[in-house]
Amino acid sequence: MAKVLVVDDAAFMRMMLKNILGKNGHQIVGEAQNGAEGVKKYQELKPDVVTMDIIMPEVNGIEAVRQIMAIDPEAKIVMVSALGQEAMVKEALEAGARDFIVKPFKESKVLEVIEKLC
Amino acid sequence: MENYKDVFVSESMEHLNSLTQGLLELEKGNEEVLTEIFRAAHTLKGMSATMGYDGMAKITHEMENLLDAVRNGEVEITSEVIDVLFEAVDLLEAALNSLSEGDDENISAEEVSQKLSKFVQTGKEERATTPEVKDEAKKLEKGIKKIDIELDKDCTLKSVRAYMAFRELRELGEIVKCIPDEEKLEDGNFDRRFSIFLKTSAGDEEIRKKLKKVSELSKVEIHYCEASSANEGKTKIGGDLKSVQTVRVSIERLDSLMNLVGELVISKSRLFQIKNKYAIDELNETLAYIDKLTTSLQEEVQEMRMVEVRYVFDRFPRMVRDLAKKEGKKVDFVIEGKDIELDRTVLDEIGDPLVHLLRNCIDHGIETPEERVKSGKSETGKVLLKARRVKDHVEIIVADDGRGIDPEKIKRIAVEKGLISEKEAEKMSYDEAKMLIFTPGFSSAEKVTDISGRGVGLDVVRNKILSLGGTVELESEVGKGTRFVLKLPLTLAITKALLISAGGKIYAIPLNNVNEILNVKEEDVSTVMGQEVIQLRGKILPVYDLISILGKATATNGGKRARPVVIVEKGGNLIGLAVDELIGQQEIVIKSLDGMLRDVRGFAGSTIMGDGRVSLILDISSLGV
Numbered sequence: 001m002a003k004v005l006v007v008d009d010a011a012f013m014r015m016m017l018k019n020i021l022g023k024n025g026h027q028i029v030g031e032a033q034n035g036a037e038g039v040k041k042y043q044e045l046k047p048d049v050v051t052m053d054i055i056m057p058e059v060n061g062i063e064a065v066r067q068i069m070a071i072d073p074e075a076k077i078v079m080v081s082a083l084g085q086e087a088m089v090k091e092a093l094e095a096g097a098r099d100f101i102v103k104p105f106k107e108s109k110v111l112e113v114i115e116k117l118c
Numbered sequence: 119m120e121n122y123k124d125v126f127v128s129e130s131m132e133h134l135n136s137l138t139q140g141l142l143e144l145e146k147g148n149e150e151v152l153t154e155i156f157r158a159a160h161t162l163k164g165m166s167a168t169m170g171y172d173g174m175a176k177i178t179h180e181m182e183n184l185l186d187a188v189r190n191g192e193v194e195i196t197s198e199v200i201d202v203l204f205e206a207v208d209l210l211e212a213a214l215n216s217l218s219e220g221d222d223e224n225i226s227a228e229e230v231s232q233k234l235s236k237f238v239q240t241g242k243e244e245r246a247t248t249p250e251v252k253d254e255a256k257k258l259e260k261g262i263k264k265i266d267i268e269l270d271k272d273c274t275l276k277s278v279r280a281y282m283a284f285r286e287l288r289e290l291g292e293i294v295k296c297i298p299d300e301e302k303l304e305d306g307n308f309d310r311r312f313s314i315f316l317k318t319s320a321g322d323e324e325i326r327k328k329l330k331k332v333s334e335l336s337k338v339e340i341h342y343c344e345a346s347s348a349n350e351g352k353t354k355i356g357g358d359l360k361s362v363q364t365v366r367v368s369i370e371r372l373d374s375l376m377n378l379v380g381e382l383v384i385s386k387s388r389l390f391q392i393k394n395k396y397a398i399d400e401l402n403e404t405l406a407y408i409d410k411l412t413t414s415l416q417e418e419v420q421e422m423r424m425v426e427v428r429y430v431f432d433r434f435p436r437m438v439r440d441l442a443k444k445e446g447k448k449v450d451f452v453i454e455g456k457d458i459e460l461d462r463t464v465l466d467e468i469g470d471p472l473v474h475l476l477r478n479c480i481d482h483g484i485e486t487p488e489e490r491v492k493s494g495k496s497e498t499g500k501v502l503l504k505a506r507r508v509k510d511h512v513e514i515i516v517a518d519d520g521r522g523i524d525p526e527k528i529k530r531i532a533v534e535k536g537l538i539s540e541k542e543a544e545k546m547s548y549d550e551a552k553m554l555i556f557t558p559g560f561s562s563a564e565k566v567t568d569i570s571g572r573g574v575g576l577d578v579v580r581n582k583i584l585s586l587g588g589t590v591e592l593e594s595e596v597g598k599g600t601r602f603v604l605k606l607p608l609t610l611a612i613t614k615a616l617l618i619s620a621g622g623k624i625y626a627i628p629l630n631n632v633n634e635i636l637n638v639k640e641e642d643v644s645t646v647m648g649q650e651v652i653q654l655r656g657k658i659l660p661v662y663d664l665i666s667i668l669g670k671a672t673a674t675n676g677g678k679r680a681r682p683v684v685i686v687e688k689g690g691n692l693i694g695l696a697v698d699e700l701i702g703q704q705e706i707v708i709k710s711l712d713g714m715l716r717d718v719r720g721f722a723g724s725t726i727m728g729d730g731r732v733s734l735i736l737d738i739s740s741l742g743v
Contacts, residue, residue, distance in 0.1 A: 081275065086306065089278045093285070099333050102274040109272075113333045 002118045003029045005047035007038035007064065008080065009056045013103070017051055017080075020107050026114065035059025039067045042075070049117055050077045052097070054088050062092045069096035076117045080105075125366070126169055127218045133158045133165075134214070135432055137207055142435050145200045156185045162210070173227040174213050177206050180234035193241035202233045204436070261342065262294060262317050265325065268337035269310040277306035279334050283314070286328040291318025310336075369462060372423055379412070379419050380612065380707035384726045386412050387704075391729055420609055424459035427505045427514070430469050431456050434476060434503060441480045448487050448498040449480060455505035460512055461609035467586055468514065468606065471579040475516040475602050476501065478576070483520030483600050493597065495519070511588070511608060511630070517601040523594040525551035532560060552594055556580045584739035585722070587613075587630055589687075613708060615725075615735065617701035618684065621665040625697075626706050626725055626735045633685040633692060635700065640680055652683065652694060659685070661694035662743050668720060686738045693743065708735060 004026050008014045018028050030045045032038040036059040054061040068075045079092045079100040089100050099113045140155035159181040166174035187193040213223035280303045295315040298308050322340045329338050393401045431453050442449040484499035502517040529543040532554045558577040580590045588606040615626035643650050650661045683694040706725040722737035
């Protein structure tokens, strides 16, 4: 079981993730709507895994990864990407993200990625 | 089998070349090339055995054995080992040459094979008495592994997954190749499978563990790569990345293609003339397009005929090594600009002149180690062979840091050989004296060695270069060294020429020979000792009537009337050629004179004009003035 922080600006996406993870025994310890909030929550909650949307208002996902990695180099962040965002995913991986999942997601994929990290 | 012979010969030559290069490197102590040499020998063995050339197969087999023993540390690389390997390479080359002339291999493989196997034998015996632990080191050597990876069926951002796999594997070693190429992987332009060639010392488990971190990989397979196939992979990297594919085409085909393009160029100018004659405007556009197309076609064919100078240069390190060894001299041979390209015909012709110049450097230029130390130089002499592109021609420089050309010695020899008189010698400047070495009959080697001084002097070199439309320059300083600079045109087949008329005929003068054109009035011409001369910027230069030096009647020639004079360089001096009329500049296709006309002096060939008439191309260097 992992403690997960979900960072996404769309409530719908957060809900989807929460459902998938929740019913498979993971615990959603917090949610954030943008990068800045995500960084703040990370410091407060110290989750095992963070799911991070890329395109978000104010501080985007890549920037948030950089900030979190600066605070905790061991942080496990999974990017949530849409099709066609290859370049940005790569950038996020360079910045320290561990893995990624692609929207629209399949339950099995999300679980595979999260469980691999724990 | 006969069909494969040409391919066999040309490919084997390439392998021999890399063998030679590799052996030279090996002698210098670079053991990294061993794998490559081994592979070349191995490939040759396979090829010659397939073709049924038993002699070659036997030699390469023994070479392979010896190289393998060297690789395993059973035999040490000594100068003797290298010598025997070279001996084997020589025999193989002889066999190939004989094969390419339609003969059998014509070699006896026995002697060399025995020599080769003797090294292996003694090596093994020594090893048996003194067991070594070199095997350990061998095991640690990095091998190459081929890792086949398959992505999940529903993986969406394939390129990023591939990228992650790359990233993980890079931590374990060097990625030498991937299939498909990196570009395709980056664009996600591949099926679910890809392969990575990793040069690593890591074990399979370690690799698997790394790749476990990457999601959506449905299959990972690790294979050991034979040294050879990995290397093949390596050589392909460049090719794959640029996705350049090559086809072997025999040079005759390119020659004939060039010839056809030449004919096309001629027909094109014929069309232009017809258009002008009948003033057909509708033709303009089409003709302009045809003009553009033929020009591109011509450039393309020309490009195809360009060959890197390495094909000639690469055979020199071996030669220089052998010569230096024989002469007891120490030489550091540096080659630069191997990737410069020249037309194949030009390249074919400069091989011998370069051999001659390099032999000169080592025979006459570089001193013995003792001599060098005495004069305060380092023991090892330097010989430089360099090609570089300068505007529309290529310069090839052959330089050494040896004793330089001693003008007094040159003069003395020239006087002894009766080439000049004592008086002339006294008056000669340094520059003039050193040019004496280009005089026919001059060879300063005091005794005939088999290195240089074989009756062909530097005059042959110079004439060859001049006949190619090039020039030779010589710089030398006593005690410091000598430097030959050959300037060569990029191509021979199609060239720009100045068309002139003289005595009612049109002649072409290659534009690279033309220095300038003057309109000389009657009063500008004066006569000095029976020779008509003009002054050009304070210099006096002789003017010859073109028709009379071509041996035609000069009855119509008034001598001193105003006429155009073409200034050309001949043998380092400027001369003027008086003609009747300047016609203009044009691209011409050179057709060589052969058969009975081959030895006619003064002409480099002929060309066909747009109107179908034939014009002769002047060869300034052999013009009899």
